[in-house]
Amino acid sequence: MALALSPIGAVADATKATAQPINSVTNITLTTLDREAALAKSQAAVGRSLPPVVLRDRTGQALDLPSLRGKPLLVNFIYTGCFEVCPTITRNLQKAVEGTVNTLGADRFTIVSIGFNQPFDSPQAMNSYALQQGVRLPNWLFLSPETKDVESLTAAFGFSYVQNPAGFDHLNQVTLLDSEGRIVRQIYGENFTTNMLVEPLKSLVIGNALPAERSTVAELVDRVRILCSVYDPKSGQYRIDYTLFMEIGGFLTFLVGLGYAFWRERRRKPAL
Numbered sequence: 363m364a365l366a367l368s369p370i371g372a373v374a375d376a377t378k379a380t381a382q383p384i385n386s387v388t389n390i391t392l393t394t395l396d397r398e399a400a401l402a403k404s405q406a407a408v409g410r411s412l413p414p415v416v417l418r419d420r421t422g423q424a425l426d427l428p429s430l431r432g433k434p435l436l437v438n439f440i441y442t443g444c445f446e447v448c449p450t451i452t453r454n455l456q457k458a459v460e461g462t463v464n465t466l467g468a469d470r471f472t473i474v475s476i477g478f479n480q481p482f483d484s485p486q487a488m489n490s491y492a493l494q495q496g497v498r499l500p501n502w503l504f505l506s507p508e509t510k511d512v513e514s515l516t517a518a519f520g521f522s523y524v525q526n527p528a529g530f531d532h533l534n535q536v537t538l539l540d541s542e543g544r545i546v547r548q549i550y551g552e553n554f555t556t557n558m559l560v561e562p563l564k565s566l567v568i569g570n571a572l573p574a575e576r577s578t579v580a581e582l583v584d585r586v587r588i589l590c591s592v593y594d595p596k597s598g599q600y601r602i603d604y605t606l607f608m609e610i611g612g613f614l615t616f617l618v619g620l621g622y623a624f625w626r627e628r629r630r631k632p633a634l
Contacts, residue, residue: 407520412543420489441479458554
């Protein structure tokens with residue numbers, strides 16, 4: 363499906379962010395992505411090839427990204443400091459492709475998760491993350507780029523993100539590449555249905571033409587932006603985790619109280 367989006371010349375502004383107040387009570391403002399612009403940037407990446415970037419795997423071994431050509435790829439970006447959204451996405455992605463691995467074999471395609479929050483998403487951190495999420499598929503790589511390469515790497519895949527007090531506001535995006543290492547589709551959302559992900563992947567594995575993309579532009583935009591805060595499974599929505607702000611507030615209150623106690627103790631002592 364052809365997407366009627368902003369022209370590629372306008373995509374340079376795709377990572378623009380806006381200040382969005384959460385509510386008037388907390389007076390907390392978060393930096394968020396412009397969804398439409400981020401979607402335009404993401405879709406503009408379709409047709410590009412794997413960039414010549416060297417990353418490190420979970421053992422610290424260097425891996426040249428273009429060396430993964432030869433079989434279809436699923437690529438997504440995560441950060442290991444996320445406690446809710448990224449783990450939810452990882453687990454849902456695993457559920458979506460497990461059947462394909464069992465049916466077609468793990469040697470027919472590769473899944474790649476890249477840690478974009480460098481230098482914190484080190485090989486050791488990525489390894490711990492994979493173990494914590496119970497990733498057991500033999501064809502799933504967890505890779506760490508050099509800090510200097512993060513900007514060019516994410517740009518090549520059309521992946522947008524901004525940092526804010528709640529973590530990162532970023533595209534929940536899985537990029538599908540063919541065996542030649544060319545981006546052929548961007549898949550959005552935290553849940554991956556058969557039509558969205560599995561059928562296109564199977565088509566590439568067995569050499570068939572990709573099925574038509576059924577989502578409308580409005581549906582794509584609605585799925586694009588995910589705030590990495592807290593996923594509420596009951597409502598199926600993401601919300602801001604105020605725990606961090608409460609902890610910070612509690613710590614500041616403790617410091618104020620400690621300072622006040624120290625001041626009172628000083629006042630009690632008679633001057634010499």
